Amino acid sequence: MSLPLFLVPELPAGDRWRLDGPEGHHAANVQRLGAGEALLLSDGRGGLLRATVAAAHKGALDLDLLDRERVAPHDPRITVVQGIAKGERAELAVQLMTELGVDRIVPWQAARSIARWKDAKPVERWRATVREAVKQSRRAWLPEVTDARTTKQLALTGTVLLLHEEASAPLSTVPLAGDITLVVGPEGGIAPEELAAFPDAVPVRLGREILRTSTAGAAALAVLSVRLGRW
Structure with a gap:
């Protein structure tokens, strides 16, 4: 099964990051992702980052940041x-x-x-x-x-x-x-x-x-x- 994707303004740096706000609420409270589960973050501009959930909170997830990928834009558009x-x-x-x-x-x-x-x-x-x-x-x-x-x-x-x-x-x-x-x-x-x-x-x-x-x-x-x- 493909990993769920969440949109963020910028891909975070470092090894650990908290996903909160509307996307964090959806991930933690609606999709109920828990520790050990994987997901994708995207900045909507070709950047993808794979992460796993380190800890789940009400309305937020603490993430371990793993692999990064850059997807080229379509050509032609x-x-x-x-x-x-x-x-x-x-x-x-x-x-x-x-x-x-x-x-x-x-x-x-x-x-x-x-x-x-x-x-x-x-x-x-x-x-x-x-x-x-x-x-x-x-x-x-x-x-x-x-x-x-x-x-x-x-x-x-x-x-x-x-x-x-x-x-x-x-x-x-x-x-x-x-x-x-x-x-x-x-x-x-x-x-x-x-x-x-x-x-x-x-x-x-x-x-x-x-x-x-x-x-x-x-x-x-x-x-x-x-x-x-x-x-």
Whole structure:
């Protein structure tokens, strides 16, 4: 069984360290880790540290620090511009994409997005969802979640792939070069004026079936992970 992972601002130095705060509470009180059990610490920037529990306390663990590892960032990187969806569908999309290796997520206030963000709370929920998915999937890198952007605010770079139900080119066959930006529309799809706003994007499709916005990005990431040799 893989070791549980906890995120910390910085990997500690030395041989002994106390994990406290929210992560310490979760490790000690929720997961009930005890003396002799092993775990991983990550700084979310490629650093991993294996440790064993020396002593358990209420809301904290004393750890013996062991092996350290540095995981290189993905190259090329994959950014997903995710159309903002309503309710739990958006957070499901974020969770799945994080587990499947996305490097950066840009919430997109698309023309046909039903949900309209009026404050910072939704993006903070996306960031919290990313943290939990990183821990669940034992990732060494924490994907960035930017602030929400409108179509005019998007700056798309690298190979830009636009998932569209009327596209003829399969995602499995289009040329890839450099970093990749994948554009996923909201529940209502991508509006015609938005297609015109992305003149350099390559429209692609996953197959005959039409996927929900909550699963399309994850499915596309799986295809790209195979093509890029990540899997």
